[in-house]
Amino acid sequence: MLVQxxxxxxxxxxxxxxxxxxxxxxxxVSTVALLCAVVSGYFFFxxxxxxAAFFLFLNGFLDIVDGEIAKNxxxxxxxxxxxIDHTFDRVSDVFIFVGIAYNPLMPRDVVFLTLVxxxxxxxxxxxxxxxxxxxxxxxxxxxxxxxxxxxxxxVGMCVFSGALLYSVYLILALSFVTFLQRFWSIxxxxx
Numbered sequence: 001m002l003v004q005x006x007x008x009x010x011x012x013x014x015x016x017x018x019x020x021x022x023x024x025x026x027x028x029v030s031t032v033a034l035l036c037a038v039v040s041g042y043f044f045f046x047x048x049x050x051x052a053a054f055f056l057f058l059n060g061f062l063d064i065v066d067g068e069i070a071k072n073x074x075x076x077x078x079x080x081x082x083x084i085d086h087t088f089d090r091v092s093d094v095f096i097f098v099g100i101a102y103n104p105l106m107p108r109d110v111v112f113l114t115l116v117x118x119x120x121x122x123x124x125x126x127x128x129x130x131x132x133x134x135x136x137x138x139x140x141x142x143x144x145x146x147x148x149x150x151x152x153x154x155v156g157m158c159v160f161s162g163a164l165l166y167s168v169y170l171i172l173a174l175s176f177v178t179f180l181q182r183f184w185s186i187x188x189x190x191x
Contacts, residue, residue: 014068014072016064017061017064017065017068020065020068021065021068021069021072022069023074024069025075026066026067026069026070026075026081026085027066027080027081027084029062029065029066029069030062030063030066030081030084030085030088031088032062033058033059033062033063033066033088033092034059034088034091034092034095036055036056036058036059036062036092037055037056037059037091037092037093037095037096038092038095039051039055040052040053040054040055040056040058040059040095040096040099041095041096041097041098041099041100042099043055043099044096044099044100044103044154044164045098045099045100045102045103046103047103047104047105049154049155049157049158049164050154050155050158052099052154053151053154053155056096056147056150056151056154057147057151059092059096059147060143060144060147060151063085063089063092063143066085067085086122086126089122089143090119090122093115093118093119093122093143094115094119096150097111097112097114097115097118098115100164100168101115103164105161105164105165106164106165106168107165110165110168110169110172111168113172114168114171114172114175117172117175117176117179118143118146118171118175120175120179121139121142121175121178121179121182122143124136124179124182124183124186125137125182127186128182128186128189131186131190132189132190136182136185136186136189138181138182138185139177139178139179139181139182139185140174140177140178140181141171141174141175141177141178142178145174146171146174146175149167149170149171149174150164150167150168150171152167153165153166153167153168153170154167
């Protein structure tokens, strides 16, 4: 959903991140984003949900910034940078959701099933890139959408103790539907 919004308003993303475009290797920004995900996962595990939400936000925001630096800064996009970015995104997802899974309030099996679904969604995007030379971001919900749902679930824990659980269920449902959508779209593209 957010990817479609960015495509509809292409200048919006650039205006938001423009002040943060600095002359630094985007791989360093990707590394800092990964560290934010590790910290977010720890805070999810510890039940410090506002801090988890803050570091989750930083992870997502820095993930946007590293790409913009690569596209618009002194640095140019490279295959190595793309590899690092997508790998660190998956590792970030794992740290965040493992932290959630080991929080005593959360049903571990549901969280791990959600993690499997969202990794499969991302896998289809990279598989499409391997087969067609173009990454595929289609479907109802991508990584940025999951971040938004999880962010509000974490913040919502301040007022409703089931907010995080419901956000995980929503991510599970969205990821399952997105997997089916991407699978079918890519299957048709390869026809």
